[in-house]
Amino acid sequence: MGLESALGDGYMTSKVDSLVNWARSNAAWPMPMGLACCAIEMMAFAGPKYDASRFGSEVMRFSPRQSDVMIVAGWVNYKMAHAIRRIWDQMPDPKWCIAMGACASTGGMHRCYGVVQGCDNFLPVDAYVSGCPPRPDALLHALMKIQDKIRTEHSVMLDT
């Protein structure tokens, strides 16, 4: 509808890669992994004021099968780590991960025996957000960084 009228007659050329990356980067559905206080800020990030839907990420999917970006919001203890890893493994590729807040990134102030000192010990993290808790804007920034990353992805083809 709108697109046709904007283009008028004629055609447009593009690469499959750019199209796919454009589509992926604007529909990065988050998998909320809210584990502690940071999850409250994550809710604000999705809510109307900060509005993650501007970036195509409004659909918080509580099912790993339907999500692309896992937001680890909060401190991860050793018992929970197994559940998180299992959910991560259930997410279809391609997938990205944000470590939100000091705790998810490094263990933060929970420097003790029960807490994993950074969820990058068992997850491939793409973006770290500093702060305790980070402001929703900071999380949006991380999301935009991930979008940049997706847009500059090399190719949808496997180089084998």
Next chain:
Amino acid sequence: MTLELNETLQNVVDGLSEKFTDSLIDVYQSSGDTFIRIAPQVNVNVCQYLKKEHHFIYLADVFGTDRFTSEDRFELVYNLVSMRDQQRIFVKAWLPEENPEIESVTGIWESANWFERQTYDMFGIRFTNHPDMRRIYMPEDFEYFPMRKEFPLLGIPGSIDLPSTTPDTE
């Protein structure tokens, strides 16, 4: 130190010293609370007595402390509340470092179940006749007791497994 006991607590202390003369080791007050130390062998009888006769129907907490002394290293504390009389009392028992063991009070207060499991998890104090003596927070196969003073704050590296990072091998 002289004790400033109100009527209810005075009754409790009098009753205890009459009924458990040999097992009542110490009564003292600190920060406005009253503490009673008993011999560990009579903990169930004392608790039963306090609940039945003095209406301490609410077991608010059971916890341990590591006194880190060479004798009677562990201390077990029951925090009892009487709703009717609005009184609180702490009952303590000292346990040895080797094989600290005491009888469970789950038969008196059901709520002791998880408190005692936590005390076991953190200090390694075992409770006999407990219906479900397992760890509550730490993984089942964890070998240490984290609240003991010799346990390093950051834990023992490698003592708890992290998930495997290669999906197919788990």
